[in-house]
Amino acid sequence: EIVLTQSPATLSLSPGERATLSCRASQSVSSYLAWFQQKPGQAPRLLIYDASNRATGIPARFSGSGSGTDFTLSISSLEPEDFAVYYCQQRSNWPRTFGQGTKVEIK
Amino acid sequence: QVQLVQSGAEVKNPGASVKVSCKGSGYTFSNYGISWVRQAPGQGLEWVGWISSNNANAKYAQKVQGRVTLTTDTSTSTAYMELRSLRFDDTAVYYCARALDGSGYFAYWGQGSLVTVSS
Numbered sequence: 001e002i003v004l005t006q007s008p009a010t011l012s013l014s015p016g017e018r019a020t021l022s023c024r025a026s027q028s029v030s031s032y033l034a035w036f037q038q039k040p041g042q043a044p045r046l047l048i049y050d051a052s053n054r055a056t057g058i059p060a061r062f063s064g065s066g067s068g069t070d071f072t073l074s075i076s077s078l079e080p081e082d083f084a085v086y087y088c089q090q091r092s093n094w095p096r097t098f099g100q101g102t103k104v105e106i107k
Numbered sequence: 108q109v110q111l112v113q114s115g116a117e118v119k120n121p122g123a124s125v126k127v128s129c130k131g132s133g134y135t136f137s138n139y140g141i142s143w144v145r146q147a148p149g150q151g152l153e154w155v156g157w158i159s160s161n162n163a164n165a166k167y168a169q170k171v172q173g174r175v176t177l178t179t180d181t182s183t184s185t186a187y188m189e190l191r192s193l194r195f196d197d198t199a200v201y202y203c204a205r206a207l208d209g210s211g212y213f214a215y216w217g218q219g220s221l222v223t224v225s226s
Contacts, residue, residue: 001169034212036152043202043216044144044152055207055214087152091211094166096142096154 002026004088006099012107019075021102023088028068032092035064035073038101039084047086048073078104109133111203111217118223124191127220129203136160136184139206142213143177143188145199155201158186193224 003026013019023033031051036044046055048064051071061076075082083106088099114128129141143155156167158177165177176189186203200219207214 032211036213038152043219044213045216046207046212046214049207049210049212049214055212089152089154089213095168096157098144098152098154101151 001095002029002090002093002097004090004097004099006086006088006102008102009100010103010105012105013078014107015078015080017078019073019078019082019104021073021086021104023066023071023073023099025069025071025090029090029092031067032090033064033066033071034089034091035062036087036089037082037084038087044087075104109205109215111205111215113201113203113217113220116221116223118225119193121193121195121224121226123193123224124189125193125222126187126189127201127203127222129186129188129217131184131186131205134205136179137181140164141177141179141186142204142206144202144204144213146202146219147196147199150199153199155188190222193222195224198222198224 005024007022033051035048038044052064063074065072085101085103087101110132112130117125137160140159142157156177158165174191179186200221202219203217204213205215
């Protein structure tokens with residue numbers, strides 16, 4: 001199965017700062033990668049699909065890039081509501097797999 | 108709007124079975140498969156499996172293969188996940204999810220169903 005490794009595990013930043021999250025795949029997933037945001041007690045929310053496409057209603061401050069094995073989720077200027085856990089997920093192969101998550105916390 | 112509404116919390120003994128339901132509305136249920144994802148307390152997301160809307164195809168995670176059965180009932184627009192021989196490490200919130208149109212990405216999620224395995 002494809003293993004997705006996210007880094008860092010925790011990112012401590014202040015509102016207004018830029019966040020850069022990484023996801024590395026153990027083998028190529030082409031561009032078949034998504035990013036999700038999850039807040040406590042809530043279901044995950046799809047942010048980005050096919051590596052760089054924003055889902056409906058997702059603010060422009062969220063952007064995704066990468067292909068093959070290396071991917072990045074960027075949040076240009078953190079808003080208070082952006083502090084959450086972020087997961088990457090691949091749909092290139094079965095079984096579908098998720099990264100272990102990156103927590104973006106308030107510094 | 109697309110909605111997935113799941114059944115309530117369950118408490119089961121080790122070795123028992125649980126069946127979680129997920130009722131879809133706001134879209135043509137027969138056009139989309141349903142995936143299941145679980146999250147143990149304080150842990151990350153783990154894909155459990157996927158079932159096509161007509162029950163013809165299913166995929167399962169190796170960790171639950173042989174203990175899980177996914178089904179759908181198009182007459183009631185409901186998907187089901189049955190997990191047997193429950194173990195303590197099956198304790199988790201179980202989510203159903205539907206893909207974004209044609210993409211395979213989990214765009215729509217149920218509210219989650221907590222399954223607790225406890226003696």
